Amino acid sequence: MAKTAITPTRHDDYPEWYQQVIKAADLAENSDVRGCMVIKPWGWAIWENMQRVLDGMFKATGHENAYFPLFIPLSFLQKEADHVEGFAKECAVVTHHRLKPGPDGKLVPDPASQLEEPLIVRPTSETIIGSTYARWVESYRDLPILINQWANVVRWEMRTRLFLRTTEFLWQEGHTAHATAEEAQEETMRMLGVYADFAENWMAMPVIQGEKTAGERFPGAVSTFAIEAMMQDRKALQAGTSHFLGQNFSKAQKIKFQDQNGTEQFAWTTSWGVSTRLVGGLIMTHSDDDGLVLPPRLAPKHIVLLPIYRSDDEKPQVLAYVASLKKELESQDFADGKVRVLIDDRDIRGGEKNWYHVKRGVPLRAEIGPKDIAKNGVFLARRDTGEKAGVERGELVATIGQRLTDIQNGLFQRALKLREENTREINTEGEFLEYFTPKNKNEDKAEIHGGFALCHFAEGPQLDELLKKHKVTIRCIPLAGAGEGGQCFLTGQPSAKRAVFAKAY
RNA sequence: CGGGGUGUGGCUCAGCCUGGUAGAGCGCUUGGUUCGGGACCAAGAAGUCGCAGGUUCAAAUCCUGUCACCCCGACCA
Numbered sequence: 001m002a003k004t005a006i007t008p009t010r011h012d013d014y015p016e017w018y019q020q021v022i023k024a025a026d027l028a029e030n031s032d033v034r035g036c037m038v039i040k041p042w043g044w045a046i047w048e049n050m051q052r053v054l055d056g057m058f059k060a061t062g063h064e065n066a067y068f069p070l071f072i073p074l075s076f077l078q079k080e081a082d083h084v085e086g087f088a089k090e091c092a093v094v095t096h097h098r099l100k101p102g103p104d105g106k107l108v109p110d111p112a113s114q115l116e117e118p119l120i121v122r123p124t125s126e127t128i129i130g131s132t133y134a135r136w137v138e139s140y141r142d143l144p145i146l147i148n149q150w151a152n153v154v155r156w157e158m159r160t161r162l163f164l165r166t167t168e169f170l171w172q173e174g175h176t177a178h179a180t181a182e183e184a185q186e187e188t189m190r191m192l193g194v195y196a197d198f199a200e201n202w203m204a205m206p207v208i209q210g211e212k213t214a215g216e217r218f219p220g221a222v223s224t225f226a227i228e229a230m231m232q233d234r235k236a237l238q239a240g241t242s243h244f245l246g247q248n249f250s251k252a253q254k255i256k257f258q259d260q261n262g263t264e265q266f267a268w269t270t271s272w273g274v275s276t277r278l279v280g281g282l283i284m285t286h287s288d289d290d291g292l293v294l295p296p297r298l299a300p301k302h303i304v305l306l307p308i309y310r311s312d313d314e315k316p317q318v319l320a321y322v323a324s325l326k327k328e329l330e331s332q333d334f335a336d337g338k339v340r341v342l343i344d345d346r347d348i349r350g351g352e353k354n355w356y357h358v359k360r361g362v363p364l365r366a367e368i369g370p371k372d373i374a375k376n377g378v379f380l381a382r383r384d385t386g387e388k389a390g391v392e393r394g395e396l397v398a399t400i401g402q403r404l405t406d407i408q409n410g411l412f413q414r415a416l417k418l419r420e421e422n423t424r425e426i427n428t429e430g431e432f433l434e435y436f437t438p439k440n441k442n443e444d445k446a447e448i449h450g451g452f453a454l455c456h457f458a459e460g461p462q463l464d465e466l467l468k469k470h471k472v473t474i475r476c477i478p479l480a481g482a483g484e485g486g487q488c489f490l491t492g493q494p495s496a497k498r499a500v501f502a503k504a505y
Numbered sequence: 506c507g508g509g510g511u512g513u514g515g516c517u518c519a520g521c522c523u524g525g526u527a528g529a530g531c532g533c534u535u536g537g538u539u540c541g542g543g544a545c546c547a548a549g550a551a552g553u554c555g556c557a558g559g560u561u562c563a564a565a566u567c568c569u570g571u572c573a574c575c576c577c578g579a580c581c582a
Contacts, residue, residue: 005543034574089580124582157581165581226582238582275582308541351542358542369541379541505582 004289005359014233014448019162021283024359025292028162035160035167039276042360043163045300046279047170051150053202053298053336054172054274057194063146063174068129070152071119076127079252083126086219090156092121121154126220126245126271129175130253137257137267140179144187148174163280164237164505171275177255177267181246184268188244191272192225195240203278204295204412205229205285206419207239208452208500210476213459218271222246228475228500230419231284234451236475236502239281242272280505285415286384292361293384295411296404297335301342303400304362305378308350308369319345321373325366325393334401358383363407366396384410422451425498429466429490436470436503452502456486456495463490467501475500 006024010017022028027043030036039047055065071094077084098113122128133145150172160166174191178184192209199207207227217224221243229237247266249255255267286293296302307322309315322343332339342362344353350367357365366378378396381388384407426432436450457463457474467473476499483497 003543086581153582155581158579159576159581169582171582241582273582277582306541310540349540349542349544351540351544353543354541355543367541371541381542 005291005355006289009289010232011448015161017289018280018284021287021291021359022162025283025361027279027283027292030162033167035157037162037166039170042300043279046282046294046298047276049298049300050198050202050278051172054194054198055148055150056336057198058148058172058174061146061190061194063148063176065149066147067149067151068125068132070122072122072125072128074118074120076131077120079127080220080249082248083220083252087123087155091123092154092156094119094121122151123153123155124271124273125149125151125153125173125175126249126269127253130249130255130269133175133177133267133269134253134255137177137255140257140259140265142257143177143179143267144183145177146174146187147176148172161280163276163283165277169275169277171273173271173273176270177250178269179257179259179265179267181268184246184270185244188223188225188242188270188272191270192227192240192242195227195242195272195274198274199227199229199239199278199281200412202295202297203282203285204297204408204415205239205281206412206416208476208478209480210478210500212241212476213474213499215459215464216474216476218243220245220248222248225479226476228502229281229285230415230422230452230502231281231505232287232418233284233448234418234422234502236452236473236500236504237277237281237284238475238504239278240272240274243270245269245271286411287361291359293411294361294363296363296408299361299363300340301362302334302340302404303329303364303366304342304344304357306350306353306357306365306367307343307345308367314370318368318370318373322368325368325378325397328397329400332397332400334404339400339404363404364400366391382407384414419452423500424451424453426453426455426501427486427489432466432489432501433470436472450503452500454498455489455501456498457501458488458491458493458495460491460493463488466490471503472501473504475502475504 006017006020008016025042026040028037028039031038077087095115095118096109096113097115098110099107100110102108136142136145152168152170154168156167157165176187178187196207196209199205207229209227210225212224212226218241223244225242226238227240229239231237247268249269250266256264257267259265283292286295305322305326307318309318326341326343329339329341344357346353354365361383363383365381368378372378375390377390377392379388380391380396426435432453432455435453438449477497478500486495487493488495
């Protein structure tokens, strides 16, 4: 039977498939507020797992959590020139603090309540946190400051997509201040490494760590680093960024300290963040035409037990068996905790119930009915490969951790293979155009083509124009690999290293 | 902000051209037969047709205005 749970398939219409997976897995939905989503319990549970693991990693690298205001005085944004330019066009602005009935009875802002200085809803918190740090820092002994905050931010984007780009989104933003440039640069790279570690070992999403080119840099940063992942439509997703801000923000916000010689110095700062976009990346990396596929280490539930009984006589026996199995499985270790088990004994049809969990991406499903109990076992199905087999109870309990690890590793390898098969070096404009041009132009919705191209390049108007025309972007200059010198594929100018070029989200 | 489109039960939509007072599928409720991979039959509940005007004996349908949302472009984690 060729029927898939998700219509359309990835092949037929990837963007629509993505939306349908989210709907089928009940992760999130559009809200009554334009561009803002409601994250539903199953989606939130995934984000919670991400938060918990990342938070542990931040603390293990010496950071503490704190919280700063949602609102930022408008003037703060202006203190860093590049920063303003980057964010001014997408700011939500608060101008009043009171409403009153207007001429037609509808509530309108009360003119008498206009704020002297408008507030913006934070699009990112460098400025407000920087100005706070300025008060905290006097001596080199006050440094470094290593703080992270979990927060929501607002960027008024023109077009939104669930998880990938929403007007309001949830993220963490780390903000650190250091006495030396070297220390701040080390911090920048350390956190990039933490993100890569998380992406690969928890999300099972292979990433390329690299530096952004000048054109793609965070507004106000000296250098920006990112992890880039390939989705199943071979487009790139920027999954996390880490910025070395130099002294740009410390000068703007006056974060000054006296060094050991009594000389006044500006601090060196960094910032780094990942967002709920990671959930989108997770979906697009692993899911298939039957819905969500979750890497076990982040799955809210590792295994769902599905009791099967025909009559009320069989019910107590089956439920008792399932309950005791749940207990045994939950005593087993996996990843950073125990095995997470769900019993689904809702009174709905077996087939429907099964599909429900397929679509939600639960790594393992175990059907347990009288026949299985007679053999003291379960009928086990693997979400990622679709394999099904009878498994003896004791064996299941003993191997559950290993089975989940196998799934986790299998997902990573599958994703890595896709990326490797769709990454190639490109040296001429002709090859470049061939690679990134859709073959069947009438159906660009269904089009999946190209991938990652590794090209020598020289930034300039000629390259900008080509990239803009074909909607290709420079993702990053990979850190890994020695990188032999060469010539720009377009202009022939000398180039030190290849960069990853791709269409992107 | 430009260009295109759509607003009709919870969801997806038909009906509009050629006005006559609202339909289908899915979902939901109830009953029955089923039940180891998305069941079937029957009976029900549920809509002031986005909003405001206008034309008309009569408006979901025609006209004007307005609001909202969607798609394409510029922006972007």
